[in-house]
Amino acid sequence: MxxxxxxxxxxxxxxxxxxxxxxxxxxxxxxxxxxxxxxxxxxxxxxxxxxxxxxxxxxxxxxGGRGRIFAFTVIREVVGRALRGFAGDIPYVTAWIDLDEGPRICSNVIGCPIEQIAIGMPVEVVFEKAGVGISLPKFRPRS
Ligand SMILES: [Zn+2]
Known part of the structure; x- marks a missing residue:
């Protein structure tokens, strides 16, 4: 079947x-x-x-929504039922971002090839619509 x-x-x-x-x-x-x-x-x-x-x-x-990548990992496999909704995004990057004001936030880095992502890379926030009334803060490289 x-x-x-x-x-x-x-x-x-x-x-x-x-x-x-x-x-x-x-x-x-x-x-x-x-x-x-x-x-x-x-x-x-x-x-x-x-x-x-x-x-x-x-x-x-x-x-301000600007910061630098403190650490990141490339997700290449979805493990577990709860995360299967992310299968279409693989590979994707999850990162800790050090914001210019000091705090550290966990998010995704989008908008560039994974091979170009590096620790210390300057990034800025971008909001990705994910549902009614929900926009997720993600980060993309900035020059
Ligand atoms: Zn306090």
Whole structure:
């Protein structure tokens, strides 16, 4: 019996009261991150309280969306049922990006051949529509 091929969707981010402002900003093409009003730490991923001092005084702060690749890996195989929706993207790059303002964010690097991606490469954010009201921040090389 032939196995039926069916489209498997990628999992989308869950929008919660804590993450809602991040996703609203992303949908309008803006990168924001929580910053602690007490100790000035950046808080990522979105949380109800600062991971450094526990303060709940967090404010959404705009970021310029520019940074450099700290580390990256090339995904060449999908392992596990939950990630099968990404099979059509293989190979793709997942990276840690050091943003100019200091915080580090995990994302994908797109828009250039994988062989050209390097640690320290300057990148800028670009938003990729992934669903109704959801745009994912990804990064592409900048000159
Ligand atoms: Zn803090």
């Amino acid at each position: 032939a196995e039926e091929k069916k489209e498997i969707p990628k999992p989308l981010p869950e929008i919660t009261p804590v993450t809602q402002l991040f996703w609203e900003a992303a949908a309008s093409g803006k990168l924001v991150m929580q910053r602690c009003a007490e100790c000035r730490s950046w808080v990522w991923c979105p949380r109800p309280a600062c991971v450094e001092c526990g303060s709940e005084k967090l404010s959404w702060t705009p970021l």
